[in-house]
Amino acid sequence: MSSNSGKVVCVTGASGFIASWIIKLLLQRGYTVRATVRDPSKPEKVDHLLKLDGAKERLHLFKADLLEEGSFDSAFEGCDGVFHTASPVHFIVTDPQNQLIDPAIKGTLNVVKSCAKSPSVKQVILTSSVAAVLYNGRPRTPEVVVDETWFSDPDFLRENERWYAFAKTSAEDAARKFLSEYDIKLVVINPSMSIGPLLQPELNASSSSILNLINGNFYLVIDQVSCSSSLFCQK
Secondary structure, eight states: OGGGTTOEEEEESTTSHHHHHHHHHHHHTTOEEEEEESOTTOHHHHHHHHTSTTHHHHEEEEEOOTTSTTTTHHHHTTOSEEEEOOOOOOSSOSOHIIIIIHHHHHHHHHHHHHHHHOTTOOEEEEEOOTHHHHOSSOOOOTTOOOOTTOOOOHHHHHHTTOHHHHHHHHHHHHHHHHHTTTTOEEEEEOOSOOOSOOSSSSOOHHHHHHHHHHTTSEEEEEETTTTSEEEEEEO
16 A cells, blocks of 8 residues: 555546446555546535545545546646546437537547646556447357457447447547557556446446346347347337
8 A cells, every 4th residue: 555655546437336446446555546526516426435445635526527628637637647437328318429429539538638738647547348349240259259459340330320339439549549649558448337336326327237137127138230249128
């Protein structure tokens, strides 16, 4: 723990499932953590963070908006690294551009632009999605290994209106292209279902899917378009 004393990192989308656990673990390891949320004044979004061990001494909340360029500048100033988890997770949308695509792509670009303004930031850890990997038309038989050479095809995703996957794929690509011009290392994580004990008071999308399955509101189907991957579909 003492080896990380004095190190400062920032976590975007701090009220979410993945971000909350990242913050908890960072505090346990002695980091000073800056956490960004859209509205720090909402207790339902931040109270669970303020109750974490070490939060009183080493957790600082910042207000930031994904769609506002420069919004993350002050939060990232002096940070050693940034965990970018903030991005909407919606699988059924009526306005994909505003509900998913803009917050994912423009939001990610605003985050990495703010990182580039801070000379101290040396690494960005981006929470992408398995959706940014799987949809490329390549077969996924049992002997196939899905690795870092796999990327989803944006044209395929747009044609098939897979808007969440399109948003995550495009955001990851935008971050990679932008940071290639800077001395900042990009690490991308591509999780699938994100389940486990909840720190935040609200269910995340993955946990909601499991709960709906238990309650009989979802059923398991085979998605032929995406090369036989399993999906939960609403009745």
